[in-house]
Amino acid sequence: MAATPRGAGPRSPQRPAAPLMERRADARRNIASILDAAVLLLSRDADASVADIAKAAGVGRVTLYGHFSTRADLVDAVLTRTVEQADAILDATDTAGDPRQALTRLVGASWQIVHRFRSVLQAAQRELPAERIRAVHDRILHRVQTIIDRGRQAGVFRDDLPEEWLVTVVFSLMHAAAEDSAAGALDTDDAARIIAATLLAALTAPGATVPTVNP
Amino acid sequence: MAATPRGAGPRSPQRPAAPLMERRADARRNIASILDAAVLLLSRDADASVADIAKAAGVGRVTLYGHFSTRADLVDAVLTRTVEQADAILDATDTAGDPRQALTRLVGASWQIVHRFRSVLQAAQRELPAERIRAVHDRILHRVQTIIDRGRQAGVFRDDLPEEWLVTVVFSLMHAAAEDSAAGALDTDDAARIIAATLLAALTAPGATVPTVNP
DNA sequence: ACTAACTTGAACATGTCTGTTCGGGTTAAA
DNA sequence: TTTAACCCGAACAGACATGTTCAAGTTAGT
Incomplete structure (x- = not known):
């Protein structure tokens, strides 16, 4: 696919002073x-x-x-670009207001991406050091963490489990849903709602009442 | 490991003068x-x-x-044996009574196994067809499903999401915890409690009150 | 002693991947 | 036109994995 014609292309950003526009x-x-x-x-x-x-x-x-001088380089670039795209979409998502609704919106926005790029992440996990993957995801992780944090302070999310774990739960369920969906065991169009419903219950504090989901 | 000393001996250590049973x-x-x-x-x-x-x-x-005439054969045998061991342990676990407590007990019994054999399952997932893996896990899946079923009929577990999905949630959180634990992000000894607490909340019906965990 | 069941290292056949080198193009700027 | 930046296919080098074949043990039972 793609297939630019034959031949030439130009190159590097280090063509400053003398020459003109790069090819x-x-x-x-x-x-x-x-x-x-x-x-x-x-x-x-x-x-x-x-x-x-x-x-x-x-x-x-x-x-x-x-x-890309090595296969790992290539995979890294793919992962980075994908995550950046995801991050851009998430940037356009409103995460203010009620943390429960914010989380629901975030899940809705993320789901398509996770579902679509599931296998890319798998490739990265095999090929790249876990630490690198973590680093690439940093901004996204942080986003989730912030919402959870706010929810805890507002008293609507549970405070009795490590925050790191709650973040893991969010990602874990999203990816599990993506797997199920790819295997045909879960309706792709309904997945976001199901994930959100599950997460809201999972994050609710013991003793509190589980909120109903508004589709 | 193991390894009879190299020397010349093909055979294993000593064996009692057996009957006419085959060697x-x-x-x-x-x-x-x-x-x-x-x-x-x-x-x-x-x-x-x-x-x-x-x-x-x-x-x-x-x-x-x-x-084992092929690598896949070997991996399959490893997976089968591991799952059988797990199943045996689960057989000794009481799954009667309150479904919530039953689930908690089941998580407690499973956790060590999942945690320990996490990577074996990963290998199997790469090498064996998904359908085969599913088949091997059949008994274990069924066990979880039964408990969830009972919980729904008793009105303590939610009825608004597909049962298959709830089973997925159980397995997904166990494996996510195993990953986190292996990465040092989760206290291994506390994991079973954390998983159970999360699952109980996740499986609770909207409108109901999340039960507290009794350690 | 003879045999059958079981092992073994070495070596071979095959296949697939990664990463590099080589000689030869194409294009656009100078 | 010359040249720099870029592209190409072919072919090679090296590594490593899976299976197979072979000729040569070892051992327990008979």
Whole structure:
């Protein structure tokens, strides 16, 4: 796919003073093609080979290695771009107001992404150090954490379990739902509601009454 | 590990002058060694090679292939044995009485196993068809399902979400906890309590009051 | 002693991946 | 036109994994 014509492309940002505009445009297009193809193939098979990815990108394997000097580099770039996209979407999500509703909205916005890129994350988990994955997810983790925090202070979320664990629960259920959905065991369109309903109950303090979900 | 001293001896240690029973006893012992070693290595690295497993078992690679004609065969055997062990433990767990307490007991009994064999399951998931894994887990899945069912009929568990999903939630949280625990983000000894507390809340019907956990 | 069951290391056949090198293109700027 | 930045396919190097074959043990039962 993609398949820019033959030949040339330009390059690096370090062409400052003397020369003029870079002919980098081609390279940029190729990089984009490669990342697109990588997402596509890794989504279907976390073990897709670099050769297959290059072919799918309509690019020579050598060219690919020119941009990503190792397979891990490539996977890292794919993960980073994906997470950034997700983060951008989440930026547009209102997380103010009632923490329970904020969480529900956040789940709604995240679900499509998690569902779609499930397998990419799997590939990353196999190939990249856990610490790196954590780092890439940092902003997103923090977002969830903030909501939970607010909910606890407002007394609507439970305070009797480690906050880290509650964050884990949120991510864990999202990914479990994605797996189930991919396996056909869960209705994709209904998943966000189901996840939110489960999470709200799970995060409610013992002794309190579980809120009903408003679809 | 294990490993009879290398020297020349193909056989195992001493064996009592047996009746006319076959000397398959050796083979059986080797199989056990192989499975033990496989569990050990796969627990540390889901990609451990057959050669490494044979070496760790103190057995020739050829011998291993004599018993498990393919890597998938071996992984399957490991998974099956592990699940059977887990099932045996669960058999000894009382699942009668209040479904909430039954679930709590079941989590308590399962936790150690899940925690310990986390990585083995990961290896299986990579190597075996999902359908096979499902089949192997059938009895265990059914056990959880039964408790949830009882809880719903008794009106203590929620009835507004698919039962399949609730089962997923149970397994998902157990495995998420195992990951966190392995990563040092969750106190292993406290995990069972935390999981149970989370699950009880998650399974409680909207409008009802979340039960407190009794440790 | 003979045999059958069981093991073994070595070596081979195959396959697949990653990463590199090489010689030869294409394009756009200078 | 020359040249720099970029691209290509082909082919190689090295690694490592899975299975198989082989010729040569070892041992317990008969």
